[in-house]
Amino acid sequence: MSSSDILAELDTLLAERRQASPEQSYVARLHAGGPAAIGKKVGEEAAEVIIAGMSPSAEGLVHEVADLWFHSMVLLNHHALDASMVLAELQRRFGVSGLEEKAARAAEGK
Numbered sequence: 001m002s003s004s005d006i007l008a009e010l011d012t013l014l015a016e017r018r019q020a021s022p023e024q025s026y027v028a029r030l031h032a033g034g035p036a037a038i039g040k041k042v043g044e045e046a047a048e049v050i051i052a053g054m055s056p057s058a059e060g061l062v063h064e065v066a067d068l069w070f071h072s073m074v075l076l077n078h079h080a081l082d083a084s085m086v087l088a089e090l091q092r093r094f095g096v097s098g099l100e101e102k103a104a105r106a107a108e109g110k
């Protein structure tokens with residue numbers, strides 16, 4: 001599998017594992033806890049990303065970001081959303097300066 005396919009492959013696997021028993025699947029266990037429990041895990045992983053980002057170990061940061069992406073994907077899946085929607089949103093934003101987008105929003109009063 002190429003690395004560019006992994007998000008789509010993982011989304012398919014996550015949807016399958018949602019139906020599994022919580023005794024046998026970490027993903028099923030996360031879903032059983034509901035959005036608040038999954039969101040709590042996303043928050044913990046985000047905190048671990050912040051801590052890893054303070055250290056010079058690139059390997060540690062990559063590991064923690066992978067944990068954050070994985071748990072965020074489970075949360076998306078819990079709401080019948082998937083990574084392709086996030087990728088499409090990033091594609092839509094591609095090349096649009098964050099500063100210009102913010103200024104345009106301010107001009108529209110948003």
Ligand SMILES: N=c1c2ncn([C@@H]3O[C@H](COP(=O)(O)OP(=O)(O)OP(=O)(O)O)[C@@H](O)[C@H]3O)c2ncn1[C@@H]1O[C@H](COP(=O)(O)O)[C@@H](O)[C@H]1O
Pocket residue numbers: 010013017024025026027028066067070
């Ligand atoms: N990519 C992942 C993945 N990344 C991280 N994790 C798990 O996420 C958890 C992260 O928890 P922490 O880092 O907080 O460590 P912890 O000490 O185990 O957690 P706590 O005790 O704090 O709850 C660990 O149990 C990891 O194993 C993952 N679990 C599963 N997947 C994918 O999901 C698929 C389905 O998994 P199951 O549903 O478990 O079969 C797997 O085949 C993988 O492809």
